Amino acid sequence: MSSKKGKGVDGLRVAGGVKKGKGSGKQQNSGVSGLEFHKSKGQHILKNPMVVQAIVDKSGVKSTDVVLEIGPGTGNLTMKLLEKAKRVVAIELDPRMVLELQRRVQGTQYENSLQIIHGDFMKVQLPFFDLCVANIPYNISSPLTFKLLAHRPAFRAAVIMYQHEFAMRLVAKPGDTMYCRLAANTQLLARVNHLLKVGKNNFRPPPKVDSSVVRIEPRHPPPPVNFLEWDGLVRLCFGRKNKTLGAIFRQGSTLQALESNYKMYKALHHGLTEGTAHSTSKGIESLASIMMDVEDDAGHVEEEDDDVMEVEGEAGTGSRKGKVTPEFKNKIMGMLTTQGFDQLRSSKMAQEDFLRLLAAFNAEGIHFA
Numbered sequence: 001m002s003s004k005k006g007k008g009v010d011g012l013r014v015a016g017g018v019k020k021g022k023g024s025g026k027q028q029n030s031g032v033s034g035l036e037f038h039k040s041k042g043q044h045i046l047k048n049p050m051v052v053q054a055i056v057d058k059s060g061v062k063s064t065d066v067v068l069e070i071g072p073g074t075g076n077l078t079m080k081l082l083e084k085a086k087r088v089v090a091i092e093l094d095p096r097m098v099l100e101l102q103r104r105v106q107g108t109q110y111e112n113s114l115q116i117i118h119g120d121f122m123k124v125q126l127p128f129f130d131l132c133v134a135n136i137p138y139n140i141s142s143p144l145t146f147k148l149l150a151h152r153p154a155f156r157a158a159v160i161m162y163q164h165e166f167a168m169r170l171v172a173k174p175g176d177t178m179y180c181r182l183a184a185n186t187q188l189l190a191r192v193n194h195l196l197k198v199g200k201n202n203f204r205p206p207p208k209v210d211s212s213v214v215r216i217e218p219r220h221p222p223p224p225v226n227f228l229e230w231d232g233l234v235r236l237c238f239g240r241k242n243k244t245l246g247a248i249f250r251q252g253s254t255l256q257a258l259e260s261n262y263k264m265y266k267a268l269h270h271g272l273t274e275g276t277a278h279s280t281s282k283g284i285e286s287l288a289s290i291m292m293d294v295e296d297d298a299g300h301v302e303e304e305d306d307d308v309m310e311v312e313g314e315a316g317t318g319s320r321k322g323k324v325t326p327e328f329k330n331k332i333m334g335m336l337t338t339q340g341f342d343q344l345r346s347s348k349m350a351q352e353d354f355l356r357l358l359a360a361f362n363a364e365g366i367h368f369a
């Protein structure tokens with residue numbers, strides 16, 4: 001069918017007959033396909049065929065692969081993936097794009113190897129796939145990434161276009177200025193590499209920022225850590241990433257929260273040896289929702305304000321909301337000092353440091369989730 005209709009300069013078929021969305025006034029930049037692209041849905045169509053080809057080449061897609069594509073749009077990447085893969089499953093939110101893609105593939109040799117799921121990626125139950133290749137809507141970058149990483153069975157790799165700054169945060173290493181909770185959480189579960197920077201003019205309409213393609217390879221097996229606990233600790237540490245752990249854990253509100261968790265755990269897990277109650281791998285299924293609070297397409301929201309009162313002198317006496325027992329404060333500070341954690345700063349801590357820190361807290365019966 002697509003061969004019978006005209007093709008646009010960038011490979012988009014002229015979509016005669018596809019109705020335009022009802023005028024919201026916010027619709028942007030009609031493409032040669034006749035569709036109007038909605039920035040609110042992250043519709044920035046990759047128009048440069050060389051970039052599309054580079055993504056497909058770098059993905060290492062094999063003829064036996066089932067490929068998941070998130071947000072196929074008008075299908076520029078989809079058509080290239082179909083040439084190489086056994087099957088492509090594409091999840092698309094916008095019914096106009098679904099129609100456009102159906103028309104584009106109809107009557108071609110790829111008609112039966114493309115499955116289109118019309119829905120919101122964050123709500124759809126994912127099918128099995130070997131590889132994910134996608135130019136995604138940037139506003140769901142973080143939950144989307146963690147939904148993929150929580151999916152079982154784990155896929156081989158994901159090659160994803162992100163906003164450049166988000167990509168830099170994903171791949172940042174300890175000591176890099178962009179190193180953050182997002183980097184620590186992602187790299188706990190996957191190896192992450194930057195593949196390609198893509199300028200904004202390769203898209204229509206051009207987004208405000210440059211983009212980058214990143215390769216994500218889930219770790220097999222995933223680390224035996226309770227992810228909710230891990231994230232609780234990492235979130236606390238990166239809340240003030242340039243402060244020492246000693247300064248962070250001396251703060252009244254932090255001590256109060258930890259002590260109340262400590263007491264609850266003691267009550268709930270009465271009879272269990274300290275440190276054993278939470279040692280199995282758990283929480284991975286909650287990844288997407290707990291990473292919702294990581295900002296996806298603008299600045300950072302991970303650092304908190306320094307508005308927390310420190311507990312000075314007698315532990316607990318300076319606290320705003322309640323008392324921390326001196327024994328509890330001494331237990332924490334003693335552990336941090338004797339194990340050499342108190343002078344560390346999360347901005348420079350490697351994954352092994354966080355894992356050791358979590359194990360040390362858990363051994364004291366202290367938990368973060």
Ligand SMILES: C[S@@+](CC[C@H](N)C(=O)[O-])C[C@H]1O[C@@H](n2cnc3c(N)ncnc32)[C@H](O)[C@@H]1O
Pocket residue numbers: 041042043044045046047070071072073074075076077091092093094097119120121122134135136137138140
């Ligand atoms: C950046 S465009 C990419 C289009 C196409 N893959 C390309 O490279 O030209 C993102 C696409 O994701 C779709 N989309 C937005 N939010 C979505 C969601 N929650 N679930 C699935 N698709 C979504 C948009 O309608 C759009 O087609």
